[in-house]
Amino acid sequence: MKKLSARRRHPLAALVVLLLALACTGGLYAAFAPAEKAQADDTAQSLAIDEGKKLYTVGCASCHGTGGQGGSDGPSLVGVGAAAVDFQVSTGRMPAATSQGAQVPKKKNIYTQAQIDQLAAYIASLGAGPAVPTKEQYGPEGADIAKGGELFRTNCAQCHNFTGKGGALTKGKFAPSLTDVEPKHIYEAMQTGPQNMPSFPDTTLSEQNKKDIIAYLNAVNGDETENPGGLELGGLGPVSEGLFGWIFGLGTLIAVAVWVAARTAKAKKS
Amino acid sequence: MSTTASNTSRSRGKAPGGERVADWADGRLGIYTLAKSNMRKIFPDHWSFMLGEVCLYSFIIIILTGVYLTLFFHPSMNEVEYHGSYVPLQGQLMSEAFNSTLHISFDVRGGLLIRQIHHWAAVVFIAGMFVHMMRVFFTGAFRKPREVNWLFGFLLFVLGMFTGFTGYSLPDDLLSGTGVRFMEGAILSVPIVGTYISFFLFGGEFPGGDFVARFYSIHILLLPGIMLGLVVGHLILVFYHKHTQFAGPGKTNNNVVGMPLLPVYMAKAGGFFFLVFGVIAFVAAIAQINPIWAIGPYRPDQVSTGAQPDWYMGMAEGLIRAMPGWEINLWGHTLVLGVFIPLVLFGVILVAIAAYPFIEAWVTGDKREHHILDRPRNAPTRTAFGVAWLTVYFVMLIGGGNDIFATHFHLSINAVTWFVRISYFVGPVIAFIVTKRICLGLQRRDKDKVLHGRETGTIKRLPHGEFIEVHEPLSQEQLHTLTAHDQYKPLELGPAVDENGVERKVRATQKVRAKLSEAYFGEESQITKPSVEEYKEITSGHGHH
Numbered sequence: 001m002k003k004l005s006a007r008r009r010h011p012l013a014a015l016v017v018l019l020l021a022l023a024c025t026g027g028l029y030a031a032f033a034p035a036e037k038a039q040a041d042d043t044a045q046s047l048a049i050d051e052g053k054k055l056y057t058v059g060c061a062s063c064h065g066t067g068g069q070g071g072s073d074g075p076s077l078v079g080v081g082a083a084a085v086d087f088q089v090s091t092g093r094m095p096a097a098t099s100q101g102a103q104v105p106k107k108k109n110i111y112t113q114a115q116i117d118q119l120a121a122y123i124a125s126l127g128a129g130p131a132v133p134t135k136e137q138y139g140p141e142g143a144d145i146a147k148g149g150e151l152f153r154t155n156c157a158q159c160h161n162f163t164g165k166g167g168a169l170t171k172g173k174f175a176p177s178l179t180d181v182e183p184k185h186i187y188e189a190m191q192t193g194p195q196n197m198p199s200f201p202d203t204t205l206s207e208q209n210k211k212d213i214i215a216y217l218n219a220v221n222g223d224e225t226e227n228p229g230g231l232e233l234g235g236l237g238p239v240s241e242g243l244f245g246w247i248f249g250l251g252t253l254i255a256v257a258v259w260v261a262a263r264t265a266k267a268k269k270s
Numbered sequence: 271m272s273t274t275a276s277n278t279s280r281s282r283g284k285a286p287g288g289e290r291v292a293d294w295a296d297g298r299l300g301i302y303t304l305a306k307s308n309m310r311k312i313f314p315d316h317w318s319f320m321l322g323e324v325c326l327y328s329f330i331i332i333i334l335t336g337v338y339l340t341l342f343f344h345p346s347m348n349e350v351e352y353h354g355s356y357v358p359l360q361g362q363l364m365s366e367a368f369n370s371t372l373h374i375s376f377d378v379r380g381g382l383l384i385r386q387i388h389h390w391a392a393v394v395f396i397a398g399m400f401v402h403m404m405r406v407f408f409t410g411a412f413r414k415p416r417e418v419n420w421l422f423g424f425l426l427f428v429l430g431m432f433t434g435f436t437g438y439s440l441p442d443d444l445l446s447g448t449g450v451r452f453m454e455g456a457i458l459s460v461p462i463v464g465t466y467i468s469f470f471l472f473g474g475e476f477p478g479g480d481f482v483a484r485f486y487s488i489h490i491l492l493l494p495g496i497m498l499g500l501v502v503g504h505l506i507l508v509f510y511h512k513h514t515q516f517a518g519p520g521k522t523n524n525n526v527v528g529m530p531l532l533p534v535y536m537a538k539a540g541g542f543f544f545l546v547f548g549v550i551a552f553v554a555a556i557a558q559i560n561p562i563w564a565i566g567p568y569r570p571d572q573v574s575t576g577a578q579p580d581w582y583m584g585m586a587e588g589l590i591r592a593m594p595g596w597e598i599n600l601w602g603h604t605l606v607l608g609v610f611i612p613l614v615l616f617g618v619i620l621v622a623i624a625a626y627p628f629i630e631a632w633v634t635g636d637k638r639e640h641h642i643l644d645r646p647r648n649a650p651t652r653t654a655f656g657v658a659w660l661t662v663y664f665v666m667l668i669g670g671g672n673d674i675f676a677t678h679f680h681l682s683i684n685a686v687t688w689f690v691r692i693s694y695f696v697g698p699v700i701a702f703i704v705t706k707r708i709c710l711g712l713q714r715r716d717k718d719k720v721l722h723g724r725e726t727g728t729i730k731r732l733p734h735g736e737f738i739e740v741h742e743p744l745s746q747e748q749l750h751t752l753t754a755h756d757q758y759k760p761l762e763l764g765p766a767v768d769e770n771g772v773e774r775k776v777r778a779t780q781k782v783r784a785k786l787s788e789a790y791f792g793e794e795s796q797i798t799k800p801s802v803e804e805y806k807e808i809t810s811g812h813g814h815h
Contacts, residue, residue: 102682146352146360153444153566157574162444163564167575168673172682175575219358220564228375229382229558237445237574239671241559242581245393248557250401252549253324253394254317260542261317 045121052122055115059095068126080192081129082120087188089116091181093195102172103195130191130201137207138187140215148216151209155200163220165235169196179221183214313535314515314528318409321402322508323539325426327546328395329501335388336490342378344370345486347442347479356563364442364567367482371441371562386554392434393559394550396582399427403623407656410644411514412627414637419507422500424624429497431582436489438560438580442482445560447568448577450481452590459609477570516643517754519747523641578670586616588669592690619666623659626652633786634758647716648755650709651790657705658698665693706795713797716752719744720800721808743809753799761787 007013057066063074070076077084088094092107111119120132153162161167164178173196178186190210193199205213219225221235233240285293296302313319346366352359354369355376364372374381403423406412412420435453439446454476458464473480512526521527529535565574579587589612596607630652646653668675669690676683723741731737744752761784768774789795 101680145358146362149358149566150362153569153572153574157444157566157572159575161576162566162574165576166677168676168683170682171684172676172680174677216358227558227561229386229561230555231557232561233557235561235564236674237565237576238560238578238580238584239576239674241557242393242584244557245390245553245559245581246397249390249394249550249553250324250397252553253398253546254321254401256545256549257320257324257542258317260538260545261315261320 048118048121049125051115052118052120052125055111055119056122059111060119063096068123077123077126079127079129080123082124082132083130083188084192084194085120085123086116086132087185087192087194089119091185103174106176130188133184133187133191135184138183138211138214140211140218143208143211143215145212145215145219148209148212148214149220151205152213152216155205156213159197161236163235164217165221178217183218186214186217308509309530309532311509311512311531312526312528313513313531314521314526316516318405319513320542321398321405323542324546325395325398325402326501326505327543328391328398328550329497330543331391331547331550332388332395333494333498335384335391336494338384339374339388340490342370342374342381343367343440343486345440345483347477347482359563359566362567365482367440367442368562368567371443375563383551383554386557386559387551389437389559390554390557391550392430392437393580394553396427396430396434399423399430400582403427404656404660407623407626408646408653409514409516410640410649410652413640414631415511415639416507416514417627417631419504419511420627421624422504422507424620426497426500426504428620429493429500433489433493433497434580435583436485436493439485440482440489441560441562442568443560443562443565444568444572444574445562445565445577447477447570448573449579449583451476451570452579452587456586456590456609456613459606459613461605461610477568512641514641514643516645517751519750521642523639526641576673578674581667584670585619585663585666586612586670588666588672588690589615591672592666592669592687592694619659619662623656626655633761633783633790635761635783636758642754644755647709647712648757648796650706650713651795653709654702654705658702661697661701662694665690665697669694710795710797713799717797717800720749720752721805749805755799757796757799758787758791760784760791 056064056068060068060074060077063071064077065071065074068077070078085094089111090109090113092109093104096104109116123129124131152164156164159167159169159175160178161175166177167175169175175197187210189197190200190205190213191202200210233244284290292302344366348366349363350366350369352362352364352369352372354372356372359372371385374385376382406416406420406423435449439450454468454472457468457471460467468476471481471484472478473484513528515521515526515528518527529538566572578584590609593608593612596611598605598607644652646656669687672683672686672690675681676686723743726740726742728740729737730740763776763780763784764774766774
């Protein structure tokens with residue numbers, strides 16, 4: 001201590017103290033970082049909500065009202081949750097064209113994921129609703145494909161067809177094809193029930209059930225689907241099969257018959 | 271060689287082995303006389319005469335592949351758990367029928383290909399019968415003496431439909447189960463007996479545990495047995511009646527111009543069989559049909575959208591889909607007109623085409639035999655009726671697939687259904703009128719060609735400045751072909767009063783017949799074919815205007 005005390009007037013002492021103080025502060029900062037980060041996140045959250053509100057005012061308010069309360073052209077968004085926003089906006093369904101047909105179709109999404117998250121944050125702030133699912137929720141790990149198939153045939157196939165090729169509803173509405181739809185969006189659709197689709201909250205179809213259904217769809221209507229037997233012909237059943245049979249089955253055979261009949265044996269003149 | 275030589279030298283007069291076998295067989299089977307009279311049977315050449323062959327060969331293919339499938343199929347509805355090689359169905363409960371069909375598709379060598387050949391061949395078989403039937407219809411080949419054979423063919427078509435339907439139901443998958451449920455609904459809609467028939471057929475409440483086994487014996491034994499008999503009868507009658515032919519020089523009602531059965535047609539037909547087999551096998555190899563593994567096992571509480579039957583039952587499906595859901599409730603009983611009327615119409619539409627030859631025969635009163643085919647244009651009313659019938663048929667096929675049409679053409683399913691409903695009534699009328707006009711137009715063109723020759727496209731300028739197109743007279747052969755057909759005269763009832771001024775009694779049926787006859791053969795319905803006098807008059811002079 002004497003040694004230290006003797007040098008307290010050293011020209012560099014102030015520098016050492018400063019370094020120590022900085023290290024201390026740095027250390028403390030590092031130690032308390034999570035708490036502070038959370039605080040920072042809060043501000044980010046409110047920032048996201050503010051940004052989301054701006055995006056909302058530009059892209060959504062004309063139909064859904066300035067505060068998401070809904071209007072003559074669009075339903076209230078209070079309580080629909082972030083999952084609904086993520087589904088509708090990232091599949092391009094929202095914002096919808098001013099004059100759409102019977103049903104808002106899927107189209108090109110014009111927002112970045114960051115913007116969608118901001119919008120979702122704003123809408124979620126209006127009232128509690130389902131959150132955007134995480135990868136663990138819709139990922140394939142721990143899913144029972146066969147169970148998913150059974151659930152799909154029980155709950156989904158009557159509109160979306162047995163492997164999710166889509167189908168018709170009344171008056172021009174339709175259940176869209178589920179080919180190339182991202183697992184996240186399928187999960188969100190089940191959770192929130194967009195447009196004509198009924199919603200399947202966790203009380204109806206549990207998280208595990210949803211995971212199973214997504215895994216089944218991926219198995220029968222995904223990129224790596226094994227499809228024995230040749231061309232699928234749209235996977236629509238007997239209508240396309242009948243058309244194919246008439247045109248390429250019987251059509252070819254008639255062409256062959258014409259060909260055979262045109263090549264008749266020439267009788268020898270004797 | 272040496273043995274044969276030594277044999278002949280040892281026992282003179284003893285025939286070679288082959289001849290002895292032939293003798294032995296002929297002595298017991300009498301093949302020789304049969305073969306001798308039939309080997310040189312003549313068949314005319316035309317591609318449309320080969321449509322029946324397409325049907326025959328696809329029928330044979332169906333039988334052959336069907337036998338293979340029976341070796342592995344278990345017609346049972348006992349519940350089993352799936353442990354085969356298709357992952358997305360692992361551990362699912364299903365009937366043994368469905369399980370064994372999955373087994374055929376994934377675990378039996380060549381099973382899936384054979385299944386697909388069997389199913390594609392069925393689709394082609396019935397489509398082939400349909401087109402064959404239309405060929406016979408539009409060329410008037412159903413006229414005397416072939417009415418019975420027409421009925422045989424019609425029965426084959428209808429039985430083919432039901433054989434197809436029962437076969438499609440056997441795998442007990444979600445799609446066919448829905449189809450069977452549909453059929454059960456149709457049966458239930460029959461007043462009074464419907465419920466009893468349904469309980470009898472399914473051995474109790476639908477679906478029960480019996481229908482797969484029952485459909486199985488219907489599908490593999492009962493219906494194909496009857497069909498095989500009818501096919502044989504159909505072919506025997508074709509042999510007996512001899513084949514029809516199109517009009518042409520040298521072809522009369524009393525001869526058949528063509529090639530002999532042996533060797534030409536045997537070779538052609540044999541080759542054609544392999545072509546048919548090849549085409550169907552190719553289609554089966556490249557295109558999936560009825561992927562039951564994707565459809566899943568049948569459970570009465572599940573259903574998929576786009577649940578249609580195979581195309582030949584599509585008309586029935588369309589009738590039901592287009593029909594408004596009417597029902598009458600009386601004294602605690604329900605009469606489901608929304609299902610029962612389509613069921614009746616299904617029969618009526620089919621019977622209409624089957625009964626047509628008899629109606630036409632009654633109207634014409636023609637008792638002669640006809641072996642020369644009509645060109646469709648020369649029988650405008652018949653052709654128009656046929657096209658009207660086809661219009662109803664195809665409108666109903668659209669009705670049966672209304673959801674697929676709606677989604678794929680971005681239409682409202684309600685709009686498609688309304689289109690079908692209106693077209694069902696309006697379509698055939700328009701088709702009838704348009705077809706008849708087209709036929710008459712073609713008759714006029716034929717007449718013009720006969721009288722004035724073919725337009726050559728060569729334009730000549732006459733010395734006084736007029737431009738004319740050179741018409742080239744038709745050859746004798748062409749003239750014959752265009753004028754060979756008979757033209758009926760409308761039936762006349764005769765004077766309304768007899769020679770004593772007393773009103774003659776004319777039966778109501780005769781009045782109807784006269785009306786129909788007028789509609790068939792009156793001035794409005796056919797163009798009088800050019801007479802020899804007309805032809806001479808025009809061709810004798812110079813210039814024709």
